[in-house]
Amino acid sequence: MRVGLGDIVRKTREEMRVVEVEKIDPTGKRVLLVYVFTGLGDLILLAPVIKALLARGVARIGVVAPESGARILARANLGSRVVRYTPDDAIPEHDIAVDLTQRAGVDAQALMGDAPVKLGFGATDVRLFADRHWSRATAVPLLPLGVTEPDYAVTWRGTPAAETWARARWGREDGGRGGGGPRVLVVPGGRSKEKQWAGWRTVIEALQSRHAARAIMLGAPWEADAMRGLGDAYTGRDLAKLVALVKSADLVLASDTGPMHLAFALGIPTVALFLRMAPESWGPPFPDARFAITRVSEGSDPTDWVIASASRLIAR
Numbered sequence: 001m002r003v004g005l006g007d008i009v010r011k012t013r014e015e016m017r018v019v020e021v022e023k024i025d026p027t028g029k030r031v032l033l034v035y036v037f038t039g040l041g042d043l044i045l046l047a048p049v050i051k052a053l054l055a056r057g058v059a060r061i062g063v064v065a066p067e068s069g070a071r072i073l074a075r076a077n078l079g080s081r082v083v084r085y086t087p088d089d090a091i092p093e094h095d096i097a098v099d100l101t102q103r104a105g106v107d108a109q110a111l112m113g114d115a116p117v118k119l120g121f122g123a124t125d126v127r128l129f130a131d132r133h134w135s136r137a138t139a140v141p142l143l144p145l146g147v148t149e150p151d152y153a154v155t156w157r158g159t160p161a162a163e164t165w166a167r168a169r170w171g172r173e174d175g176g177r178g179g180g181g182p183r184v185l186v187v188p189g190g191r192s193k194e195k196q197w198a199g200w201r202t203v204i205e206a207l208q209s210r211h212a213a214r215a216i217m218l219g220a221p222w223e224a225d226a227m228r229g230l231g232d233a234y235t236g237r238d239l240a241k242l243v244a245l246v247k248s249a250d251l252v253l254a255s256d257t258g259p260m261h262l263a264f265a266l267g268i269p270t271v272a273l274f275l276r277m278a279p280e281s282w283g284p285p286f287p288d289a290r291f292a293i294t295r296v297s298e299g300s301d302p303t304d305w306v307i308a309s310a311s312r313l314i315a316r
Contacts, residue, residue, distance in 0.1 A: 024117060024145055026058045029095040029096055030058070030062065032094035032097040032098065033063045034099050034108045035100045036064065036066065036108070037069065040257075040259070040262070041256075041260070042069075042258075043069045043072040043073055044261040045138065045261060047076040047265075048153075048154055049135060050063065050073075051154055052139065052150050052151040053142055053145065054078065062084075062085055066086060070085075070086060071239060076157070077155035078154070087111060091113060093114065096119065097117070097118050097119070098120050099118075100141060133283075135150045135152075138150075150285070156247075159240045159244075163247075165241060165244065166241065166245050167248060169216060169232075169245070170183050170214060181214055183213075183248065184213045184214065184252075185215075185216055185246060185251070186230070187219065187259045188230065195257070195275050195277070201229075204231065207307070213251075213314075215232070217230050217231060217234070219234075221236065242259065247266055249263075250268075250314065251268070252271070253310060255272070255273050264284040267288075270292070270293075270313075271310050273294060273296050274295045274296065279294070
């Protein structure tokens with residue numbers, strides 16, 4: 001029997017309730033989180049964990065992340081109690097340090113300093129396991145501090161200038177949803193070739209024919225040449241513009257990428273394909289009718305499913 005996302009959510013919550021841990025009151029404490037990932041999606045999934053920890057009354061949360069990670073977290077409305085450091089910074093003392101890296105090859109201990117209390121996973125790589133959603137797996141080391149579930153009500157911020165830019169990019173300065181077909185944001189690329197699917201052009205053409213869809217491609221700067229043949233594309237580094245484009249879309253079509261995680265976080269209807277990683281771990285954090293996800297087995301062609309799922313969400 002196939003294990004679904006709902007089963008994993010229920011199992012994880014049950015396990016987190018029954019685990020016996022020594023409780024630590026984090027009220028007024030300075031907590032350092034070590035999370036050395038560079039991916040947009042990784043940091044988007046960390047934000048709900050940070051927000052849940054903030055609710056425990058900590059005085060300050062320090063997050064050690066690469067410079068790109070610091071910029072990503074700056075777009076989450078987490079407040080002034082969250083301080084972002086890079087591994088090269090002089091990191092002040094904290095009362096509690098937590099290793100959230102969950103993978104081999106990262107010396108989290110060296111970044112945790114001399115904190116009197118240290119928590120965390122150690123050097124075990126669990127990124128390919130599908131026993132729970134990644135955000136919930138990340139929250140596990142914080143159980144002693146009373147965090148039992150990430151808080152997914154994170155407000156991801158663009159800027160007024162970026163939102164105006166996004167409206168103009170779609171061809172509507174007033175921000176209205178009328179005056180044309182649905183706005184479809186397509187994220188065809190990604191860091192890993194193993195996560196990419198080559199059939200997006202057929203899907204785009206079908207949605208343009210059936211629904212008069214307006215499509216914009218979204219990708220990283222190094223993907224600009226590959227996207228040129230697919231139509232209008234944004235491949236810049238401005239995170240505020242990325243947030244604004246996702247927020248202004250009626251539908252997102254994506255492989256397993258960072259903007260896909262942002263679409264889930266913002267509640268934007270999304271069709272997502274998983275060619276490598278487990279969607280139960282890396283898909284939406286909870287079941288939702290606005291999200292259509294599937295794992296593509298080797299040799300299969302999901303084109304008809306993608307078009308049908310996109311059409312269904314557009315009809316909603």
